[in-house]
Amino acid sequence: MLVMVAHAAPAAASATTAAVSPAPTFSPLYRQIKSLILQRLESGEWRPGEAIPSETELAQRFNVSQGTVRKAIDEMAAENLLTRRQGKGTFVATHEDPRAFFRFLRLVPIAGGVEPARSIPIECWRAKAGPEAARMLALQVSDPITIVRRVLHFSGKPVVVDEIYLPGEIFGNLTLEMLRDFQGSVYSLFETEFGVRMIRAEERLRAVPADRMSAELLNVREGTPLLSVERVSFTYGDKPVEWRRGLYSTAEHFYLNELG
Amino acid sequence: MLVMVAHAAPAAASATTAAVSPAPTFSPLYRQIKSLILQRLESGEWRPGEAIPSETELAQRFNVSQGTVRKAIDEMAAENLLTRRQGKGTFVATHEDPRAFFRFLRLVPIAGGVEPARSIPIECWRAKAGPEAARMLALQVSDPITIVRRVLHFSGKPVVVDEIYLPGEIFGNLTLEMLRDFQGSVYSLFETEFGVRMIRAEERLRAVPADRMSAELLNVREGTPLLSVERVSFTYGDKPVEWRRGLYSTAEHFYLNELG
DNA sequence: GAGTGGTCTAGACCACTGC
DNA sequence: CAGTGGTCTAGACCACTCG
Numbered sequence: 066m067l068v069m070v071a072h073a074a075p076a077a078a079s080a081t082t083a084a085v086s087p088a089p090t091f092s093p094l095y096r097q098i099k100s101l102i103l104q105r106l107e108s109g110e111w112r113p114g115e116a117i118p119s120e121t122e123l124a125q126r127f128n129v130s131q132g133t134v135r136k137a138i139d140e141m142a143a144e145n146l147l148t149r150r151q152g153k154g155t156f157v158a159t160h161e162d163p164r165a166f167f168r169f170l171r172l173v174p175i176a177g178g179v180e181p182a183r184s185i186p187i188e189c190w191r192a193k194a195g196p197e198a199a200r201m202l203a204l205q206v207s208d209p210i211t212i213v214r215r216v217l218h219f220s221g222k223p224v225v226v227d228e229i230y231l232p233g234e235i236f237g238n239l240t241l242e243m244l245r246d247f248q249g250s251v252y253s254l255f256e257t258e259f260g261v262r263m264i265r266a267e268e269r270l271r272a273v274p275a276d277r278m279s280a281e282l283l284n285v286r287e288g289t290p291l292l293s294v295e296r297v298s299f300t301y302g303d304k305p306v307e308w309r310r311g312l313y314s315t316a317e318h319f320y321l322n323e324l325g
Numbered sequence: 326m327l328v329m330v331a332h333a334a335p336a337a338a339s340a341t342t343a344a345v346s347p348a349p350t351f352s353p354l355y356r357q358i359k360s361l362i363l364q365r366l367e368s369g370e371w372r373p374g375e376a377i378p379s380e381t382e383l384a385q386r387f388n389v390s391q392g393t394v395r396k397a398i399d400e401m402a403a404e405n406l407l408t409r410r411q412g413k414g415t416f417v418a419t420h421e422d423p424r425a426f427f428r429f430l431r432l433v434p435i436a437g438g439v440e441p442a443r444s445i446p447i448e449c450w451r452a453k454a455g456p457e458a459a460r461m462l463a464l465q466v467s468d469p470i471t472i473v474r475r476v477l478h479f480s481g482k483p484v485v486v487d488e489i490y491l492p493g494e495i496f497g498n499l500t501l502e503m504l505r506d507f508q509g510s511v512y513s514l515f516e517t518e519f520g521v522r523m524i525r526a527e528e529r530l531r532a533v534p535a536d537r538m539s540a541e542l543l544n545v546r547e548g549t550p551l552l553s554v555e556r557v558s559f560t561y562g563d564k565p566v567e568w569r570r571g572l573y574s575t576a577e578h579f580y581l582n583e584l585g
Numbered sequence: 586g587a588g589t590g591g592t593c594t595a596g597a598c599c600a601c602t603g604c
Numbered sequence: 605c606a607g608t609g610g611t612c613t614a615g616a617c618c619a620c621t622c623g
Contacts, residue, residue, distance in 0.1 A: 091591095091618090091619070093591075093592055093593085093618095094592075094593070095592075095593085119607075119608060119609080120608080120609070121607090121608085129593080129594090130593060130594045130595070131594090131595090132592095132593065132594065132595085133592080133593060133594080135609085135610090136592085136593090138609095143403070144585065145585060149608095149609065149610090150601090150602085150608085150609080151600065151601050151602080151608070151609045151610065152600075152601035152602035152603080152607080152608055152609065153601080153602060153603085153607095153608065153609080154602095154607090154608060154609075155608090155609075168584060168585070169584055171584075173529075265583065265584060265585050266583075266584040267581065267582070267583055267584070268581070268582040268583075268584060269433075269579040269580070269581055269582075270530060270552065270575070270579060270580040270581075270582065271552065271575035271579050271580070272532035272533070272550035272551050272552040272553075272573075272575050273532070273550055273575075274550050288548075290532035290533055290534050290550035290551070291532050291550070292530065292531065292532040292552070293532075295579075296584075313532075315530075315531035315532050315533075319529040319530060319531050319555075320529070320530040320531070321527065321528070321529055321530075322527070322528045322529075322530065322582055323525065323526075323527055323528075324428060324429055324431075324525060324526040324527070324528060324556075325404065325405060325428070325525050351599090351600070351610095353599095353610075353611055353612090354611070354612070355611075355612085379588075379589060379590080380589080380590070381588090381589085389612080389613090390612060390613045390614070391613090391614090392611095392612065392613065392614085393611080393612060393613080395590090395591090396611085396612090398590095409589095409590065409591090410589085410590080410620090410621085411589070411590045411591065411619065411620050411621080412588080412589055412590065412619075412620035412621035412622080413588095413589065413590080413620080413621060413622085414588090414589060414590075415589090415590075
């Protein structure tokens with residue numbers, strides 16, 4: 066049945082759209098399988114850290130060959146949505162994995178050493194979205210939001226000061242205690258406690274002078290150049306669910322980026 | 326013949342190394358094909374922008390199935406070493422491609438618009454490598470190097486001031502005139518005139534105050550926070566061939582980074 | 586229409602994990 | 605040993621480009 070849909074789709078697509086636009090040409094079978102798997106992930110049917118059914122079983126279930134399922138999973142593994150483990154199975158990616166840590170925090174000490182960051186939450190409060198937060202989070206102005214202020218320490222020293230803006234609809238129950246008590250990264254908490262998995266993010270970097278409050282928190286002089294990092298994070302379906310403004314002290318750390 | 330090597334390799338490898346270390350387990354056939362193709366690229370047999378032989382021909386040549394060649398090329402396309410064009414062939418990736426531009430210059434205007442950067446070379450001279458340049462370029466101290474200073478303009482305004490350090494052995498003939506006259510990016514010139522193709526790079530970002538010279542060139546006040554971007558670029562075989570220090574004015578631009 | 590990459594299949598066998 | 609992902613093959617057909 067799925068096969069028929071698969072073969073019918075491109076023909077129908079080109080028939081209806083060819084005269085309008087040449088863009089949406091063709092959707093191969095493995096992409097349809099991919100979006101079926103994606104649906105299961107979005108719906109929470111297969112949860113972070115769990116194994117999904119084996120390739121052969123998915124192939125039977127979807128009535129396609131194992132190679133087609135494989136190609137779908139290949140792409141999703143490349144996008145860090147799934148993780149393959151030979152001999153064990155294919156697993157839904159999770160931020161519990163320490164590898165995921167440095168994918169989202171690219172700060173490295175100038176002088177060697179790989180100490181993990183320690184997050185120290187300062188405040189957590191509710192507010193109404195201003196125009197900027199609303200735009201970034203695709204909300205309406207004055208929709209409820211939750212804001213977290215915190216500091217990140219590396220080997221005991223404050224290096225990053227952060228403000229995290231979250232949609233109140235999802236994160237209305239977030240409290241300072243949860244942030245304090247949770248073992249693991251913030252994204253790990255979001256995933257475990259709120260069922261929200263961050264897939265990708267965009268960061269915008271600038272150099273700015275330290276304001277008084279940040280200077281105090283980071284133990285630098287007011288006006289010291291800091292790295293300003295604005296991040297919007299997206300979950301499934303490219304839905305923005307976090308907006309973050311961070312100031313990084315780059316006296317003893319740098320932001321490492323790989324250009325592929 | 327190659328097939329025999331392929332099948333013999335893992336057995337031999339595990340026989341000799343199993344007792345020593347469990348690391349270098351197994352090299353599948355498609356990776357051997359991949360490194361054969363890589364050799365052709367490194368040697369310049371297939372040059373940037375040119376088409377490589379078709380998959381079927383490579384399969385015959387290497388005595389493997391087309392699917393195996395395909396998988397090798399798949400990986401190399403994912404690494405931006407090759408570019409596939411349906412119906413036309415597979416091509417060696419090149420920095421002439423405008424897509425390659427923003428892979429290596431992630432500066433975006435805050436207020437919309439996608440004006441291309443204009444590179445204005447200021448100086449180009451020979452020098453001897455200091456300890457830092459030597460380390461970054463994997464040279465000996467006092468080996469010859471070539472240094473370029475330049476400014477990047479966006480819509481007529483200076484935004485980036487750059488110093489580029491290059492191994493003299495390769496870039497001994499680089500002149501200010503070449504930089505001025507060449508149409509296209511610096512990497513495009515390196516590729517065309519010096520046969521050096523940049524594959525990947527690492528950037529280290531910090532926020533620093535503008536020194537007097539940079540402040541003048543960028544038309545900002547001394548001490549203004551600037552984004553310091555240090556880059557080491559690598560060619561085939563992870564050989565470093567460029568070290569760059571740039572100062573970016575982030576008054577009207579930001580550095581955009583995608584976290585996947 | 587010939588040639589290229591892109592998709593899909595079916596089946597064999599290998600490497601790894603865990604019972 | 606059974607079950608999983610990983611590799612390799614051979615062949616069919618589709619989509620795209622170009623002369």
